[in-house]
Amino acid sequence: MTASLLWTLCLITCVSVSFLVRGAVVRQYTCDSYFQSWCQLHNATVHMDTEVQASVFPRVRQLGFIYGSIGNFSHTFNNQLFKAGVLRVFARGTRITHLTMPSTIEQLYLRDNGLQAVEIEPRTRYTLRYLRLQMNRLRSLARFEHLTQLLELNLCDNLIEVVALDTFATMPNLRQLILCGNHIKTFGSSTAVVLLPSLTHLDLGGNFLTRLPLERWQLPQLINLSVRDNLLTALDSSLIVRRFPLLRILDASANALDCHSYHEALQTFVNRSVVHLIDRRMCSVDDAIVLDREAAGRTNGIIPEDGGTTVMVEVRHLKERIFLQQRTIQQQRMEIEQLRANLTTLMEQFDLVAGPARALDPF
């Protein structure tokens, strides 16, 4: 059989995507569809490094893999992406288990892939700025300190137990550190103070924290802190507002805070206009409410003597109602913040249509 006959056969059977170069079949991928300015490849299957070597990816800056199977996001894979000039990658439903961190990619979104291992090379200069690896099976943050250019790191819903906060001290531009839904119990054995000069958003929700080492955290720009759904029993709210002078949003709900912490938190956060979510504790009413007995008596113009008890009960009921109303207002404020954040995300996606240079992950 001659080469030209093979070529013709291939054109018929390989639907014009594969062709022969020096005996090897080359798979030339083309965009199946676009989402905004992201080129999408559906059902790509690349497993063996030889397959990757024989793959040519579209010459685009933003490339998304949907379904199919990649298996190993290898060094060779990274090289092929680099050759195509790809700067931003997302992969969804591709079952990547092993990631060799790419040094030339700026934004990498590998949510929900079953990732178990990330390989980071200490001598490599990484340009990565946005890294989202949520909903995977990572257990370790080993060598993440070499990703010094990160602005955003999202590792929600993995299996991480220990986070040495110093890991992020090498990332002067880190703004968002999202670690929710792991098994974090401790922040390592070091007692050194960690400065994260750009951090505005820290999410530690849904972990197993019993205490926060506030005295170790120097986070001068922190605006939004979530410690929701942990095992905290105490919260030093006055230390929190001192350590994080710009704090505007604090979610400490779903923790079993003691009455002292609860009472102090309400006062401190209301006073500092920090939008806060803290569960109502089963503390005595007087403990939970800012006014004391004496003040209550005065506002009613009654000195509680014989008939005083019924008045006190009424006062308590009113206080309870005020408290519940205040909580509703707080929840609505949180929702407004959410809406604002959602609006910002939408605006960014509009920008993404206008100028891909400012693109953020729309997925």
Ligand SMILES: *[C@@H]1O[C@H](CO)[C@@H](O)[C@H](O)[C@H]1NC(C)=O
């Ligand atoms: C990808 O595979 C799924 C299921 O196998 C199929 O429904 C879909 O049409 C495929 N997409 C493309 C672009 O080939």
Ligand SMILES: *[C@@H]1O[C@H](CO)[C@@H](O)[C@H](O)[C@H]1NC(C)=O
């Ligand atoms: C993935 O690639 C790395 C480096 O290229 C290699 O060491 C490893 O064995 C590969 N793993 C699998 C499962 O192919």
Ligand SMILES: *[C@@H]1O[C@H](CO)[C@@H](O)[C@H](O)[C@H]1NC(C)=O
């Ligand atoms: C604050 O943090 C929480 C938890 O990470 C997040 O759900 C919320 O959207 C954030 N709010 C703003 C305004 O960034």
Ligand SMILES: *[C@@H]1O[C@H](CO)[C@@H](O)[C@H](O)[C@H]1NC(C)=O
């Ligand atoms: C409220 O904050 C101010 C300073 O910001 C402080 O002087 C005052 O004592 C605080 N009040 C309460 C009840 O904590």
Ligand SMILES: *[C@@H]1O[C@H](CO)[C@@H](O)[C@H](O)[C@H]1NC(C)=O
């Ligand atoms: C904001 O967006 C998230 C995800 O799209 C959604 O779950 C949430 O309900 C939205 N929040 C509001 C207040 O619309």
